[in-house]
Every structure is written in C-alpha cells, then in structure tokens.
Amino acid sequence: MRPLTYSRARDVGDAIALAAASPASAFLAGGTNEVDLIRAGVSRSGHLVDINDLPLTAVEDRPGGGLRIGALARMTDVARAPIVVRRFPAISRALLLGASEQLRNMATMGGNLCQRTRCPYLRDGVSPCNKREPGTGCSALDGLNRGHAILGTSERCIATHPSDVAVALVAFDAVIRTAGPGGERAIAADDFFLLPGDTPEVEHPLAHGELIVGIDVPGEPLGIGSVYLKFRDRQSYEFALVSVAAAVEAEDGIVTGVRLALGGVGTKPWRARRAEAALVGGPADEAAFRRAAALELDAAVPRRYNAFKVELARRAVVRGLTHSLRGARP
Numbered sequence: 004m005r006p007l008t009y010s011r012a013r014d015v016g017d018a019i020a021l022a023a024a025s026p027a028s029a030f031l032a033g034g035t036n037e038v039d040l041i042r043a044g045v046s047r048s049g050h051l052v053d054i055n056d057l058p059l060t061a062v063e064d065r066p067g068g069g070l071r072i073g074a075l076a077r078m079t080d081v082a083r084a085p086i087v088v089r090r091f092p093a094i095s096r097a098l099l100l101g102a103s104e105q106l107r108n109m110a111t112m113g114g115n116l117c118q119r120t121r122c123p124y125l126r127d128g129v130s131p132c133n134k135r136e137p138g139t140g141c142s143a144l145d146g147l148n149r150g151h152a153i154l155g156t157s158e159r160c161i162a163t164h165p166s167d168v169a170v171a172l173v174a175f176d177a178v179i180r181t182a183g184p185g186g187e188r189a190i191a192a193d194d195f196f197l198l199p200g201d202t203p204e205v206e207h208p209l210a211h212g213e214l215i216v217g218i219d220v221p222g223e224p225l226g227i228g229s230v231y232l233k234f235r236d237r238q239s240y241e242f243a244l245v246s247v248a249a250a251v252e253a254e255d256g257i258v259t260g261v262r263l264a265l266g267g268v269g270t271k272p273w274r275a276r277r278a279e280a281a282l283v284g285g286p287a288d289e290a291a292f293r294r295a296a297a298l299e300l301d302a303a304v305p306r307r308y309n310a311f312k313v314e315l316a317r318r319a320v321v322r323g324l325t326h327s328l329r330g331a332r333p
C-alpha cells in the first residue's frame with residue numbers, strides 16, 4: 004500500500020502553495036479521474052490538494068457575448084447554464100454527451116481538461132507505455148488500437164485525448180486561465196493540449212502547482228448555430244470513436260465563417276484548420292463539405308484496427324456542417 008496524504012485548500016494562493024510544497028502532489032477536484040488512476044496505480048500522486056472550497060464555480064457573462072467558466076464548475080451546471088445553451092449549444096451538448104449524469108454532477112471543467120487518456124495500455128499499469136513509463140514503448144502501435152488516434156500521432160504514442168467538451172472549446176478558441184507559482188497565464192486551448200511527439204508523458208503545459216482557475220470563451224455569433232455530434236459504440240456512457248464540433252454560416256450559398264474540430268481521432272482535440280480554410284469563400288454544399296473533410300483526413304495515419312475512423316470522421320464532418328447550416332438539431 005502507498006501512503007497518501009490530503010489537505011484542503013482555503014483559497015487559490017493556498018492551493019498553489021500546498022501543491023508546490025510537495026513534488027508528488029496533485030489537485031483533487033471531482034476526483035472522478037484522479038482517484039481512479041491512484042487506485043489503478045497509474046497516478047503517482049502522494050499528496051492530494053482538495054480544491055473544492057475555492058470560489059471557482061461560476062458560469063458568467065463576458066462582454067461581447069463570451070463566457071467565463073470557473074474551473075470548478077461542474078459539467079452538469081455548465082451544460083445547463085442558459086447562456087451556454089443559448090450561445091454555444093455545441094459546448095452544452097458536448098458536456099451532456101460525456102460520461103453519465105452522476106459523473107457529470109461531480110466532475111469539474113478543470114478536471115475534464117486534465118483527464119488522462121483512456122488508452123487501456125496506460126491504464127492497465129503493466130504494459131509498455133511511453134506515457135506511463137517513458138522509454139518503454141507504445142503497446143498500441145501493434146496492439147488493439149481500434150479506439151486510438153489517426154491524427155497527430157507519433158511512433159511513441161497514438162492515444163486519443165478523451166474529453167468531449169475540449170473539442171468544442173478548441174473550436175471556439177477558448178482560453179485556459181491559470182495561476183501558479185510563476186504567476187498568472189492565459190493559454191489558448193489549442194496550445195494547452197500537446198502533441199505526443201517524443202515526449203508523450205507531457206500532456207499539457209501546466210507547471211507543477213499551476214492551477215486552472217477558469218476558461219474564457221470569446222464571443223462568437225457562429226456559436227449560436229453550433230452542433231456537437233458524437234459517434235460511439237453505444238448511445239450513452241461511452242467515449243467517442245469520432246466526434247465533431249461544427250458551426251458554419253453562409254450568405255448567398257457561400258461559406259462566410261466556419262468552426263470545426265474533431266474528437267476521438269486525434270492525440271489532442273483536433274481543430275480542423277485545413278478544412279476550415281478550404282471551406283471559407285466556397286460553396287456551402289455537401290460536395291464542398293466532403294472535399295474539406297477529405298483534405299483534413301489526408302493527414303491521417305491509420306493503424307491495423309482503426310482505419311474505419313478515417314471514413315467515419317469524413318462523414319461526421321459532413322453531417323456536422325450540414326446540421327449546423329440547416330440550423331437543425333441533430
């Protein structure tokens with residue numbers, strides 16, 4: 004048995020100081036991921052800093068139609084907040100399609116962004132895994148890789164990022180606000196999630212003791228017509244094989260603005276920038292959506308069991324854009 008100590012932070016400064024004081028510390032928010040990984044022997048945390056007393060639960064209006072979401076806002080509360088539902092239905096939907104009602108009532112936004120991959124080779128605690136034990140190899144490369152990534156992979160890691168809401172946040176250029184021993188920072192969501200490259204064990208740019216305090220979503224009129232679609236092996240309580248956050252607007256049949264990101268296919272929530280660039284100024288029709296989807300998926304590196312994701316992702320993009328354009332609820 005490994006010893007585990009616990010302290011409860013009074014405020015943000017206290018949380019940072021408590022975490023920074025112990026090299027093996029981790030923040031404890033909802034605990035739905037961290038506690039699982041401690042039990043499985045995957046997390047090496049030896050000291051938990053409980054942050055649940057910090058006043059970071061609000062979902063607030065921002066000038067220009069944006070949102071400010073506290074890091075400790077529960078997934079359920081964010082999903083059902085009227086300003087989120089009205090301005091960014093894709094964010095609300097991505098949250099509601101994740102996990103289960105009980106988990107969403109516990110799980111926080113900050114914890115969701117920092118959750119670790121569901122790759123079974125990381126979680127079994129024994130298989131070679133460069134994320135868990137750098138230098139041991141990636142068992143998924145030649146293993147059971149049906150659920151694994153096809154975009155942003157490296158020869159060291161092909162694990163997907165599991166978060167749904169992160170996909171919608173990346174699509175809308177959200178900014179992660181942090182406070183840590185080195186001061187405050189604002190990190191673009193797209194830069195917060197790191198590609199595995201040669202260092203798959205480094206998943207985000209947070210320094211030890213650096214706390215996510217909130218997430219800002221800039222105002223974006225396109226958000227109102229946004230959709231989030233999730234394709235998975237069963238209709239609920241399952242991670243995405245492919246998901247898409249999409250928002251598109253057109254004038255006289257020509258695309259004037261688009262936001263597109265994919266989940267379940269990338270080693271990070273995948274902003275489909277190539278597809279976005281190809282769409283703007285072109286026809287807003289299915290043929291153009293197909294071409295853009297194919298262009299984005301050109302970069303895919305499929306493995307033995309996950310090649311089906313290439314076509315599934317192409318179709319998901321077309322469906323997401325079509326739903327958004329029609330203003331249809333999926």
Ligand SMILES: Cc1cc2nc3c(=O)[nH]c(=O)nc-3n(C[C@H](O)[C@H](O)[C@H](O)COP(=O)(O)OP(=O)(O)OC[C@H]3O[C@@H](n4cnc5c(N)ncnc54)[C@H](O)[C@@H]3O)c2cc1C
Nearest residue numbers: 030032033034035036037101102111113114115117167215
């Ligand atoms: C069965 C199951 C199914 C699930 N299905 C889905 C799904 O379909 N889609 C989906 O998106 N998610 C899914 N999840 C994941 C779930 O959403 C996450 O476990 C949850 O969001 C984590 O939040 P938490 O507050 O419980 O984090 P915790 O477990 O408390 O923390 C997770 C990590 O984040 C760190 N952390 C927490 N808060 C902060 C902060 N403010 N600043 C810095 N670091 C912080 C912790 O130290 C820890 O490393 C599922 C989980 C389970 C168990």
